[in-house]
Amino acid sequence: MNSESSSLPLNPLLLAGLLLALLAGCKTHLEPASYSPDYQAITRADGRVELIPVECLKPSAEDQLGTDEDFVPLLAPGCANNLTLLQMVEQRSDLMQGRQTGPTMAAPVGRAAQVYIDGYDREELRRRQSEQQAKTDSQEVR
Structure with a gap:
């Protein structure tokens, strides 16, 4: 017997099954981001009251890949969404307390x-x- 015949032949079905088993263990989706839709009223030094999303008061998101010299702190999850919503509403007070809609609306x-x-x-x-x-x-x- 030669040395080549003594090694185990690789069965294509076995390889495919092993590959599928490895892929099944991979994460295929991200968990949905959960964040607070609440806003907090803050009075500035000049007396103006501004709404700030509660999520923007939290520390910035951690870099999961490791920090290096190019690291830029990220906004907390939900902060950008809430800031965008804050810019889009007709009346900012609607974010604190909604209005009743009627037939005209x-x-x-x-x-x-x-x-x-x-x-x-x-x-x-x-x-x-x-x-x-x-x-x-x-x-x-x-």
């Missing part, structure tokens, strides 16, 4: 949904119909 949403469903704007359709009717009436008069 629902009307634009209803119109937008109707445009989406119908594929056109009803006001535009009414305007076009009245223009067509006016043209028809003026042609009948002649």
